[in-house]
Each structure stands twice: as C-alpha cells, then as structure tokens.
Amino acid sequence: xxxxxxxxxxxxxxxxxxxxxxxxxxxxxxxxxxxxxxxxxxxxxxxxxxxxxxxxxxxxxxxxxxxxxxxxxxxxxxxxxxxxxxxxxxxxxxxxxxxxxxxxxxxxxxxxxxxxxxxxxxxxxxxxxxxxxxxxxxxxxxxxxxxxxxxxxxxxxxxxxxxxxx
Amino acid sequence: xxxxxxxxxxxxxxxxxxxxxxxxxxxxxxxxxxxxxxxxxxxxxxxxxxxxxxxxxxxxxxxxxxxxxxxxxxxxxxxxxxxxxxxxxxxxxxxxxxxxxxxxxxxxxxxxxxxxxxxxxxxxxxxxxxxxxxxxxxxxxxxxxxxxxxxxxxxxxxxxxxxxxxxxx
Numbered sequence: 001x002x003x004x005x006x007x008x009x010x011x012x013x014x015x016x017x018x019x020x021x022x023x024x025x026x027x028x029x030x031x032x033x034x035x036x037x038x039x040x041x042x043x044x045x046x047x048x049x050x051x052x053x054x055x056x057x058x059x060x061x062x063x064x065x066x067x068x069x070x071x072x073x074x075x076x077x078x079x080x081x082x083x084x085x086x087x088x089x090x091x092x093x094x095x096x097x098x099x100x101x102x103x104x105x106x107x108x109x110x111x112x113x114x115x116x117x118x119x120x121x122x123x124x125x126x127x128x129x130x131x132x133x134x135x136x137x138x139x140x141x142x143x144x145x146x147x148x149x150x151x152x153x154x155x156x157x158x159x160x161x162x163x164x165x166x
Numbered sequence: 167x168x169x170x171x172x173x174x175x176x177x178x179x180x181x182x183x184x185x186x187x188x189x190x191x192x193x194x195x196x197x198x199x200x201x202x203x204x205x206x207x208x209x210x211x212x213x214x215x216x217x218x219x220x221x222x223x224x225x226x227x228x229x230x231x232x233x234x235x236x237x238x239x240x241x242x243x244x245x246x247x248x249x250x251x252x253x254x255x256x257x258x259x260x261x262x263x264x265x266x267x268x269x270x271x272x273x274x275x276x277x278x279x280x281x282x283x284x285x286x287x288x289x290x291x292x293x294x295x296x297x298x299x300x301x302x303x304x305x306x307x308x309x310x311x312x313x314x315x316x317x318x319x320x321x322x323x324x325x326x327x328x329x330x331x332x333x334x335x
Contacts (some may be wrong), residue, residue, distance in 0.1 A: 119186065
C-alpha cells in the first residue's frame with residue numbers, strides 16, 4: 001500500500017511540481033529499501049567454511065568452535081562432513097579446553113542437503129559433535145536432532161547417542 | 167514408502183519431492199514445493215492463505231467431517247500383515263474413493279445452492295439502478311424498449327412446424 005501511495009506521489013510530483021521531485025523520490029526510495037530489507041531477511045545459506053562458528057551439541061566441554069578446515073570438498077563442509085575446528089568457548093572444567101584444535105562431525109547445517117531419494121533436508125542451525133581422529137565421539141551425549149545420513153558416513157556411535165533422528 | 171502431507175498446503179508429497187526443515191526441537195516440517203517453503207519462511211499462517219487446504223477447511227469450503235477420512239489417517243500402531251486383509255483393502259480403496267468424491271460433489275452442490283438466483287437478483291438490481299447512466303430517465307419514458315423486457319408470448323402455429331419438416335425431407 002505504501003508503495004502504491006508513494007508511486008502516486010511520484011507521478012504527481014513529476015507532472016505538476018517539477019521542483020519537488022527530489023523530495024518525493026526520496027520517499028519512494030525509502031519504501032524500496034523496506035521491500036529490499038524484507039527480501040534480504042532470508043539469507044542465503046552456504047557451506048561450512050573457514051571461520052564458520054558452530055555450536056557444539058555434546059557434553060565434551062566445548063561450547064563454540066570455529067571451523068579452520070573442511071576435510072572434504074573444495075567449497076567447504078556440508079551436513080555429515082568432518083571438519084577441523086578450534087575451540088573458541090568452553091566450559092571451565094570440561095574435557096576440551098579453549099584454544100585446542102579438534103575434529104568434529106557436522107550434525108546439523110542450515111544449508112539444505114540432498115537426500116538419497118532426491119528430496120532435501122535442512123536444519124535450524126550449524127552444529128557439530130566433537131570426535132577424535134578415529135571418529136569416536138569425545139562426549140557421551142548428543143543433544144537435538146541428527147540426520148540419518150550419518151549412518152552412511154560411519155558415525156553410528158553418534159546416531160545411537162542422539163535424542164532424535166530426522 | 168510413505169506419502170507425507172505438506173505442512174503448508176496439505177498436498178501429498180511423493181518420494182523425492184520437496185524439502186524438509188527440522189527444527190531444533192526435532193519437529194519436522196515437510197513442504198511439497200518451494201512455494202510452500204517460502205510461505206513458511208515468510209511466517210504465513212496456512213489458515214489465512216486462501217489457496218491452502220487449511221483455509222478451505224476452516225472456512226467451510228470443503229467437507230471436513232466424513233467417515234471416509236477415517237480410512238486415510240496416520241496410525242502409530244503397526245498392523246500385522248495379513249494377506250486377506252491386504253486383498254480386501256486393495257479392493258475397497260477405489261470404492262471408498264468414489265464415495266468420497268460423490269460426497270464432496272454433493273457438499274459443493276449444497277454450498278452453491280441459491281447462488282444463481284442471487285446473482286440474477288443482483289444483476290437485475292444493478293440494471294435497475296444504473297440504467298440512468300445509459301439513458302436519461304426522460305428518454306426512458308418515451309422509449310420503453312430500454313426497460314426490463316416483459317415476457318412476450320409468441321404463438322407458434324402448428325402449420326409452420328409441419329412445413330419445416332417438409333423442408334428437411
């Protein structure tokens with residue numbers, strides 16, 4: 001409605017009040033900005049790449065890690081891939097300390113990932129479960145939903161620990 | 167293989183179609199196409215969007231309560247396989263489908279009852295009120311052909327029809 005009003009104003013300004021065009025066009029641009037903001041509200045989700053901060057969803061002691069290397073893929077890691085990360089935030093007396101370099105499996109990703117049947121799946125946030133170099137989880141619990149694709153990636157232990165499997 | 171329903175428009179999602187969004191509390195939202203997914207991201211309420219099944223149900227456009235809906239329902243209890251039962255179910259599906267379609271048709275018919283007469287009444291009223299836009303009232307009085315036409319009876323003689331028959335032959 002605002003857009004139509006402003007466009008009407010603009011037409012009037014152009015036809016009758018040539019000098020006032022600037023003011024009216026200013027009004028019009030603000031309305032355009034509004035629609036633009038609405039459009040940008042849905043951010044394009046991308047790969048988990050260097051400097052992506054992920055939530056840790058196990059009881060290993062770390063709270064937030066930053067991705068420093070994706071072990072597979074040129075563009076970055078996706079759902080189910082393994083990454084190398086550095087611990088940015090940690091609980092005071094956990095197994096993992098701040099500043100350590102750890103391995104992690106991406107168990108939730110906001111970027112959609114194709115499934116074997118051609119449909120797609122996406123999650124609310126980017127989350128990781130910390131594992132050692134052999135792929136065994138460091139913590140003993142996993143919080144929140146995890147995708148069943150982890151079975152193909154040989155992370156059955158994470159699946160058994162998980163609360164929900166989506 | 168399970169055929170799921172779209173969270174937004176309640177249409178059937180066939181395998182390999184659409185996208186599913188898993189919220190952090192593990193609730194799964196399935197969408198049949200990007201249209202429904204985008205509407206969800208815009209936080210639209212499917213009950214307020216006119217093209218969805220939810221809107222049509224909540225506004226009395228579609229049939230809501232019917233015994234045929236009981237057959238197509240998600241049951242959490244697994245049923246033990248029985249060959250005879252499976253055979254009977256397969257046989258019953260087309261029949262139940264037909265019953266449902268028929269009932270939906272009668273529902274639609276009942277809903278549309280009186281629509282035609284209402285439309286005609288409104289059109290006649292509009293003509294009566296707006297005829298002055300076409301012709302001035304004074305001119306109308308002189309020329310009666312512009313008012314609503316009265317029913318004119320025309321007598322058709324029997325002879326004429328006979329003549330027609332002769333022509334055809």
